[in-house]
Amino acid sequence: MSQSPIELKGSSFTLSVVHLYSAQPEVIHQALQEKVEQAPAFLKNAPVVINVAALNSDVDWKNIQQAVISAGFRVVGISGCKDEQQKLAISLTGLPLLSEGRANRTAAEPPAAPVVPDDAPAKTRIVSTPVRSGQQIYARNSDLIVTSSVSAGAELIADGNIHIYGTMRGRALAGAAGDTNCQIFCTHLGAELVSIAGQYWLSEQIPSDFFGQAARLSLLDNVLTVKPLY
Numbered sequence: 058m059s060q061s062p063i064e065l066k067g068s069s070f071t072l073s074v075v076h077l078y079s080a081q082p083e084v085i086h087q088a089l090q091e092k093v094e095q096a097p098a099f100l101k102n103a104p105v106v107i108n109v110a111a112l113n114s115d116v117d118w119k120n121i122q123q124a125v126i127s128a129g130f131r132v133v134g135i136s137g138c139k140d141e142q143q144k145l146a147i148s149l150t151g152l153p154l155l156s157e158g159r160a161n162r163t164a165a166e167p168p169a170a171p172v173v174p175d176d177a178p179a180k181t182r183i184v185s186t187p188v189r190s191g192q193q194i195y196a197r198n199s200d201l202i203v204t205s206s207v208s209a210g211a212e213l214i215a216d217g218n219i220h221i222y223g224t225m226r227g228r229a230l231a232g233a234a235g236d237t238n239c240q241i242f243c244t245h246l247g248a249e250l251v252s253i254a255g256q257y258w259l260s261e262q263i264p265s266d267f268f269g270q271a272a273r274l275s276l277l278d279n280v281l282t283v284k285p286l287y
Contacts, residue, residue: 076108080116082124089128095255105130106155110137118150209249241274242286256281
């Protein structure tokens with residue numbers, strides 16, 4: 058018996074999930090373009106899943122898909138569908154409907170963020186459990202503190218600072234809204250990627266003296282720098 062030319066195997070891949078809170082294609086396109094400009098080598102042509110849980114059925118799905126693609130991403134599927142009408146409308150775009158799984162649903166942001174007055178104290182998002190591969194945690198308009206380890210393939214994003222009090226093997230993007238004063242604090246630096254306000258290092262660019270060490274990353278004249286944490 059000749060060997061089959063193909064073999065189907067189960068596997069898993071790390072994908073970023075774009076959670077949409079607006080149905081306006083031009084707004085989506087602009088927001089995604091800004092993200093790509095912050096870390097082009099990391100995000101350009103990146104495969105993404107679009108989460109539409111916050112949108113209703115009566116939107117232009119084809120133009121939304123095109124807005125994401127034209128911003129520089131590759132759409133591999135849609136998640137977060139709420140009803141059959143929505144599923145039918147999305148299926149007409151030719152994209153598969155996906156289920157993100159329990160871990161990612163737990164890490165997802167709520168559909169709408171409350172309006173915070175300018176003079177209100179900054180909030181901090183605290184994560185006390187290990188961040189697994191494939192999870193993405195976003196601290197919107199706040200700092201992010203992780204008191205446990207972060208696995209390879211996991212992603213931390215914060216508009217403020219990021220603190221990791223455990224082994225950091227995933228990706229950390231601080232100052233995601235463009236704040237160049239943000240920093241990353243890590244007790245064991247082994248990241249795949251670190252970024253502050255769009256300036257980034259891949260793992261091989263992190264100075265070897267600091268790899269696996271307690272480190273503090275910041276921007277100096279818009280250039281990433283690192284020094285001992287203690």
